[in-house]
Amino acid sequence: MYSPQRKDFVSLMLGDQHSHNYTNGKHRRQSCWRKWKQLSRLQRSLILFLLAFLFICGILSYPSLTEQWRGLPDRSLKEDWVEMDNQGLRPIPPGFVPKLPPGVVPGVQDIPPEVMPEIQRPSIPLLPKPPAMRKPPSKRGPPALQKRGKVSDWQVKDGEEATIKRDEDGGKEAKTVISWRGAMIEAEQGTELQSTAHGKEGTVADAEDSANLKPVKAVDRVEAVREAFRHAWKGYKAFAWGHDELKPISKTHGEWFGLGLTLIDALDTMWILGLKDEFAEAKKWVETELSFSKNVDVNLFESTIRVLGGLLSTYHLTGDTLFLDKAKDIGSRLMPAFKTPSKIPYSDVNIGKGTAHPPRWTTDSTVAEVTSIQLEFRELSRLTKDPQYQNAVEEVTRHVHRLEGKRDGLVPMFINTNSGKFTRRGAFTLGARADSYYEYLLKQWLQGGKKETELLEDYLQAIEGVRKNLLRQTSPSKLTFVGELSNGRLNPKMDHLVCFLPGTLALGAHNGLPADHMELALQLMETCHQMYAQMETGLSPEIAHFNLQSNNGRDIDVKPADRHNLLRPETVESLFYMYRFTNDSKYRDWGWDILQNFNKYTRVPSGGYTSIGNIRDPLNPAPRDKMESFFLGETLKYLFLLFSDDNELISLDKYVFNTEAHPLPIWPSTSSGRSPELS
Ligand code: DMJ
Numbered sequence: 001m002y003s004p005q006r007k008d009f010v011s012l013m014l015g016d017q018h019s020h021n022y023t024n025g026k027h028r029r030q031s032c033w034r035k036w037k038q039l040s041r042l043q044r045s046l047i048l049f050l051l052a053f054l055f056i057c058g059i060l061s062y063p064s065l066t067e068q069w070r071g072l073p074d075r076s077l078k079e080d081w082v083e084m085d086n087q088g089l090r091p092i093p094p095g096f097v098p099k100l101p102p103g104v105v106p107g108v109q110d111i112p113p114e115v116m117p118e119i120q121r122p123s124i125p126l127l128p129k130p131p132a133m134r135k136p137p138s139k140r141g142p143p144a145l146q147k148r149g150k151v152s153d154w155q156v157k158d159g160e161e162a163t164i165k166r167d168e169d170g171g172k173e174a175k176t177v178i179s180w181r182g183a184m185i186e187a188e189q190g191t192e193l194q195s196t197a198h199g200k201e202g203t204v205a206d207a208e209d210s211a212n213l214k215p216v217k218a219v220d221r222v223e224a225v226r227e228a229f230r231h232a233w234k235g236y237k238a239f240a241w242g243h244d245e246l247k248p249i250s251k252t253h254g255e256w257f258g259l260g261l262t263l264i265d266a267l268d269t270m271w272i273l274g275l276k277d278e279f280a281e282a283k284k285w286v287e288t289e290l291s292f293s294k295n296v297d298v299n300l301f302e303s304t305i306r307v308l309g310g311l312l313s314t315y316h317l318t319g320d321t322l323f324l325d326k327a328k329d330i331g332s333r334l335m336p337a338f339k340t341p342s343k344i345p346y347s348d349v350n351i352g353k354g355t356a357h358p359p360r361w362t363t364d365s366t367v368a369e370v371t372s373i374q375l376e377f378r379e380l381s382r383l384t385k386d387p388q389y390q391n392a393v394e395e396v397t398r399h400v401h402r403l404e405g406k407r408d409g410l411v412p413m414f415i416n417t418n419s420g421k422f423t424r425r426g427a428f429t430l431g432a433r434a435d436s437y438y439e440y441l442l443k444q445w446l447q448g449g450k451k452e453t454e455l456l457e458d459y460l461q462a463i464e465g466v467r468k469n470l471l472r473q474t475s476p477s478k479l480t481f482v483g484e485l486s487n488g489r490l491n492p493k494m495d496h497l498v499c500f501l502p503g504t505l506a507l508g509a510h511n512g513l514p515a516d517h518m519e520l521a522l523q524l525m526e527t528c529h530q531m532y533a534q535m536e537t538g539l540s541p542e543i544a545h546f547n548l549q550s551n552n553g554r555d556i557d558v559k560p561a562d563r564h565n566l567l568r569p570e571t572v573e574s575l576f577y578m579y580r581f582t583n584d585s586k587y588r589d590w591g592w593d594i595l596q597n598f599n600k601y602t603r604v605p606s607g608g609y610t611s612i613g614n615i616r617d618p619l620n621p622a623p624r625d626k627m628e629s630f631f632l633g634e635t636l637k638y639l640f641l642l643f644s645d646d647n648e649l650i651s652l653d654k655y656v657f658n659t660e661a662h663p664l665p666i667w668p669s670t671s672s673g674r675s676p677e678l679s
Contacts, residue, residue, distance in 0.1 A: 229278075292330050303351075310633065365416075430498045430501055492546040502574040505521035518581075537565075575588075
């Protein structure tokens, strides 16, 4: 028992239960004071501290409470906010395609109305950012948009709303200022602003009115892709001509290998899209400016799939030997990479000096890189009748086929160039560093006329390995995804890169592989679509994490470090295959949503598109100031082919696309499986 003097606890009596007879205030004050004096010093201090704390809390919360009472009179809005804050992304059932609410029009920035009629609107994110919670700063300048400047000068700040200034009588725009989720950008001369998702009152209504009055035009989606290409090309031509990549915001260029990567990657796209003038000027550059005779280190894989692949496919499409000559030149300069103890090629080659080496920090090469150069080198041998290219890459294929260390046909991420063995690090994944190994097993088998049975065996075994080790379904919506296996544990994450898989599976099924490959393709296609549809910008993150817990509410989560979008092609690539093989128009609609959201969040008015840093923030998608060459080489090409009604335009029974979307011909039938010209 405690003695009466010794109290280690605070006893605070707020009233005397037994005395209800306080008749005068003085008596009550005296009684309170007496009780206060009876408390120990510690007790008094604690009570005073508590009261002071409550007082401070009250002062601090007062302004925000009143702000909310004033700013959010609509109770349901407030509830939405709380719900959103608590839950993040809401679960969405498979097949759900978000629709724009009434009154919201797309924020497409300078797109001619004939390719973007009013009726067509991008899907909206599930979690629109409520504007009331993030007040825009009172003043926002357009730091360096009209002149060269660092990206950091430009970086968009939160919460800016689109503004359209009107002239006195409220008629035409006196001056159009486009807010690109925060940055104020002077609109180009002659471009037309339709409105934005965050347009001010009146602007939205005007746009709605005109949408109601004008007859609705059928959308020419094919033309919309051409327009997007021209816009991207305009930026490249103005600020990065002949260089590897456009930096559209700082209006300059980035150099990787110094080989005009974007231009070469885009050659066959221009041909397929029918952009003759653009093609002609690019061809002139190849003819007069492109030289591989330079002291520069290039990555074997990247320069093979983009440059060699791009030149070979352009040669096939045009018949112009200029491109074949250039392909021979770069192909032969890449060959030193294969001079390694194991014949597994080094990652880097100096195309001027003829030397090759691994990356500085390792003697490993990436498995996907050494096994995804075969389509191109085999084709180069066929065209040149020189077997050295085909021999070198097929040596790698045979070696990897025999190699121990696979798991049910799944390969590790790294292979050592000295020992020729897999390195036991990394995960089993269909994503980065392994992805195109699987793609090229099937595509080489198709390229060679379905005769190289070891390739087919490896492919079939790998798909079974995926089913057995990597395939899971999310909760609650049962989205199928391909996870990663790391140290025997499944990590429920999937790179956007994995979204090539539905298309590849469908291509296999189209060529007589098991029907359940097509079923899996359909399921994975849905998941890749949801990776876009469930994001606030309608654009996919680089990596998605999936929920396996039955008690948690949402299927897809995105870690802060994975919120970027690099304008990658894999999902639209698969949509193209799925549409060709099923004729289901929903795949076109999904692709159309993606194109519109690229236009909405990544298009730079002065020309070009940019990768972005945050697909979860439509107000500030955080542009990164880089247009990857594969946006023109792959993304826009696949979108165009998805929307084109001409199934014979790059028929999938006559061509295989390399992993950079450059179509190479399926070889005419022979008995050997070797290219006919070499057998
Ligand atoms: C492209 O260079 C190729 O598609 C490659 O296989 C993977 N990465 C990019 C596009 O995302």
